[in-house]
Amino acid sequence: MEVTKTLAKFVVESGYADIPEKVRREATRSVLNWLGCAVGGCRHETIDCALAALMPFAGPAQATVLGRGERLDIMHAALVNGTSSHVFDFDDTHLKTVIHPGGPVASALLALAEHRPMSGTDFMHAFILGVEVECRIGNAVYPSHYDVGWHITGTAGVFGAAAAAGRMLGLSAQQMTWALGIAATQAAGLREMFGTMCKPFHVGRAAQNGMTAAFLASKNFTSSERGIEAPRGFANVLATARNYDAITEELGKTWEVALNTYKPFACGIVIHPAIDGCIRLRNEHKLKAEQIESVALKVHPLVLELTGKRTPQAGLEGKFSVYHSAAVAIIHGEGGERVYSDAAVRDPKVIALRDKVTAAVDKSVHEDAVHVAIKLKDGRTLEKHVEHAIGSLARPMSDADLEAKFRGLADGILSRAGTDALIKLCRSVEKLKDAGEIARAAVPAAGSAKRAKAS
Amino acid sequence: MEVTKTLAKFVVESGYADIPEKVRREATRSVLNWLGCAVGGCRHETIDCALAALMPFAGPAQATVLGRGERLDIMHAALVNGTSSHVFDFDDTHLKTVIHPGGPVASALLALAEHRPMSGTDFMHAFILGVEVECRIGNAVYPSHYDVGWHITGTAGVFGAAAAAGRMLGLSAQQMTWALGIAATQAAGLREMFGTMCKPFHVGRAAQNGMTAAFLASKNFTSSERGIEAPRGFANVLATARNYDAITEELGKTWEVALNTYKPFACGIVIHPAIDGCIRLRNEHKLKAEQIESVALKVHPLVLELTGKRTPQAGLEGKFSVYHSAAVAIIHGEGGERVYSDAAVRDPKVIALRDKVTAAVDKSVHEDAVHVAIKLKDGRTLEKHVEHAIGSLARPMSDADLEAKFRGLADGILSRAGTDALIKLCRSVEKLKDAGEIARAAVPAAGSAKRAKAS
Numbered sequence A, B: 001m002e003v004t005k006t007l008a009k010f011v012v013e014s015g016y017a018d019i020p021e022k023v024r025r026e027a028t029r030s031v032l033n034w035l036g037c038a039v040g041g042c043r044h045e046t047i048d049c050a051l052a053a054l055m056p057f058a059g060p061a062q063a064t065v066l067g068r069g070e071r072l073d074i075m076h077a078a079l080v081n082g083t084s085s086h087v088f089d090f091d092d093t094h095l096k097t098v099i100h101p102g103g104p105v106a107s108a109l110l111a112l113a114e115h116r117p118m119s120g121t122d123f124m125h126a127f128i129l130g131v132e133v134e135c136r137i138g139n140a141v142y143p144s145h146y147d148v149g150w151h152i153t154g155t156a157g158v159f160g161a162a163a164a165a166g167r168m169l170g171l172s173a174q175q176m177t178w179a180l181g182i183a184a185t186q187a188a189g190l191r192e193m194f195g196t197m198c199k200p201f202h203v204g205r206a207a208q209n210g211m212t213a214a215f216l217a218s219k220n221f222t223s224s225e226r227g228i229e230a231p232r233g234f235a236n237v238l239a240t241a242r243n244y245d246a247i248t249e250e251l252g253k254t255w256e257v258a259l260n261t262y263k264p265f266a267c268g269i270v271i272h273p274a275i276d277g278c279i280r281l282r283n284e285h286k287l288k289a290e291q292i293e294s295v296a297l298k299v300h301p302l303v304l305e306l307t308g309k310r311t312p313q314a315g316l317e318g319k320f321s322v323y324h325s326a327a328v329a330i331i332h333g334e335g336g337e338r339v340y341s342d343a344a345v346r347d348p349k350v351i352a353l354r355d356k357v358t359a360a361v362d363k364s365v366h367e368d369a370v371h372v373a374i375k376l377k378d379g380r381t382l383e384k385h386v387e388h389a390i391g392s393l394a395r396p397m398s399d400a401d402l403e404a405k406f407r408g409l410a411d412g413i414l415s416r417a418g419t420d421a422l423i424k425l426c427r428s429v430e431k432l433k434d435a436g437e438i439a440r441a442a443v444p445a446a447g448s449a450k451r452a453k454a455s
Helices: A003-013 A021-041 A045-057 A074-086 A102-115 A120-141 A144-148 A152-168 A173-184 A198-218 A269-285 A301-307 A322-332 A342-346 A348-354 A399-410 A416-427 A437-441 A448-454 B003-013 B021-041 B045-057 B074-086 B102-115 B120-141 B144-148 B152-168 B173-184 B198-218 B269-285 B301-307 B322-332 B342-346 B348-354 B399-410 B416-427 B436-441 B448-454
Strands: A092-094 A260-262 A292-299 A357-361 A370-376 A381-386 B292-299 B357-361 B370-376 B381-386
Touching: A003 A120, A003 A152, A003 A173, A021 A074, A021 A092, A021 A102, A021 A120, A021 A260, A021 A399, A021 A416, A045 A074, A045 A198, A045 B074, A045 B198, A074 A102, A074 A198, A074 B045, A092 A120, A102 A120, A102 A152, A102 A198, A102 A437, A120 A144, A120 A152, A144 A152, A152 A173, A152 A198, A173 A198, A173 B198, A198 B045, A198 B173, A269 A292, A269 A301, A269 A322, A269 A370, A269 A381, A292 A301, A292 A322, A301 A322, A301 A357, A322 A348, A322 A357, A342 A348, A399 A416, A416 A437, B003 B120, B003 B152, B003 B173, B021 B074, B021 B102, B021 B120, B021 B399, B021 B416, B045 B074, B045 B198, B074 B102, B074 B198, B102 B120, B102 B152, B102 B198, B102 B436, B120 B144, B120 B152, B144 B152, B152 B173, B152 B198, B173 B198, B269 B292, B269 B301, B269 B322, B269 B370, B269 B381, B292 B301, B292 B322, B301 B322, B301 B357, B322 B348, B322 B357, B342 B348, B399 B416, B416 B436
Parallel strands: A292 A357, B292 B357
Antiparallel strands: A092 A260, A292 A370, A370 A381, B292 B370, B370 B381
16 A cells, blocks of 8 residues: 555645635634744744754745744744744644644745745645645544654654645655655654643754755655555554554545634633633623632533642643633633733732632533633622533634734734734735745834834 | 663763773774765765755855865754765664664764864764763663664664763753753654665764754753653653663763774675675685686575675665675675675676675574685685674774775775875874864865876
């Protein structure tokens, strides 16, 4: 059975007209979400460290560091932007595999678009194909591959970046087969690194290494032609079980990007129903913290197992506290990155409300559900049952939700006008003559970043 | 048990005076052998492809492409030189693990030496420590890690490069722990790629990625502090059995570089006894091909299993032919890269003698032994029993052998005078004020390469 060759041939021969409108639309939403995350994460310490370490070795100024404006060679730009896009753990999720599909693929592709101009249509086509490749390979080895200890966004992502970049370089089927093989032999990233700067680094490295694979293959740098399925290939060496049909069947008929989801809140996904419920009650009743006597949550068991921190001391710990999350949802009406800052966690008003939140495990509550009961000082009790949290496949974020998330992430980095323009560019990406415009628009106008921050 | 931290602490605290003279001497021989291989491989198609693909993204001219003279940023130089050093499969071997220790470590370190000047003593110290780290990690996971399908020079090599470069950057123990973790999460390279350009690429990538890990750690880029031993760390995820004592015991008391070996011949190690025996009979009796009626070899079973090609058509196939190897050993008195060219394999004189060679399996013959019987047209039969082939641990190559190998590799690339000077620099590396001199001397003088080739 020829798995790698079959996949390579599909990527090389795919026609954009064969991709349904609904799939393209979801892909555009994926790119917007990825871009917001990359811009939002660009000032994180992880990015500062990476740039300080690697800038002395960077090549010509070919591509933009999103949100910042430094220009690096495309390989370094892909590394930095990919890292930035995952640093908040706020990017997209292919729920079947827990792959974050956008980072590896879009980070490679947008950097490449600045170096080798491509139309918005070609950009989106390559993006969809890259996501298809990484998620299909993920489907074939999940869950055993993840259970062994591999960070699947790193290991599957490198294939996606190779496929997308290879498509844009016009690789032949033979070269694409090599590109996937060169990707296979660079697949890396351990789950042990979760909680450290290496986790987002995996995403950047997948983008960079996958693009490297494509460029090498374009010069006829050879690899095995069975990089995925050979006895000593990727699927056998890095997983204990595998299903190649998930890679080769219904190619061109089903599209994995259509299954992509986006986090509305910048924290562990198990807390999302609680935040959703609190925000809805807040907005429906124009609640103020001062009115509240207590907040009682009935939650799925995983919520307390993973996010039961009663008294978080730092922003990062706040992401593992359902109590903090419920409090900021009521006070600020959101669950974005800024409500997980150190300052937000230490805000006396937040702490006061947090201490009034209780959470009880209820085994009848599903993973994307919650029951919220807010008792007010005036004696009333407001209740909300959330069946499917916002951002789940059953209740996807609307375009407006995605825009609001994007604005929250870009706030303080881009000006309002710059953010407006960038959202507009992303929405109409298929009409762009030069997709690289998006990257060049994703930087602060001179002096505007500080103004935006101060506003 | 703190494996990663213990190893990091050792690397950071090691003193050069604690390393025995014999160990340092073997390390110098390892560097000489590595350099010869890197220079010799520099015109290989693999290097041409890699440079064509990646030069457009290279950074400042910080370090030399050995044997060629292009100057790249140190990361790309490490990649290219590491790849070049393994392209002939002629580099060193740590027999306990089949790691080729020199490539990942020296390729990183010499590039770094051109960017951040270091003394020859510091260079050799870091080299020895890098080899120690990669081979100890190899010892801990071999053979299960290799059996699973990992190319151990790639996967263990990245740790060696990180340790060596990290030592030169003066990392703290904390930073060195991170560097080893960042290395762990980049460990990659599949045995499936053997026989393709990706095999040597693994070595170059290990050098580059390991050095990247060191630079990132130097800016406090964090990773797990248990990258090697954690339940989801390197040794658990990439191997089915492991022995951490092999990493942490007798640190500073035993030295893996002392166990390094060097291939005298540019082909599969199982043919080495036959070549050795044929060369010795040739030289002892001043044999000419025309005198010979037949050549009968008694060999270990693996010889015919791995290298039984009767009629090789191309140079690379010649490396898997004990018949071709015996013929060129008698005709040319050597087993260097040039007797495995396409032309050498097609030479009618070689073919005529090759057809007179027979090989019979004899289970009593040890893996590094052979029995050779050459029947002459004048009726005499000359016999030679080789108990341990040259290059084995029991019969190491002499310094003169290593020099001759180096000269064979550099021939046609460097001038004779340039080769002499380079060997001298390597021999006295510990006295150099600036180890980077070695790299700058490992390039053809303008115009001399062609003259050398023509001569």
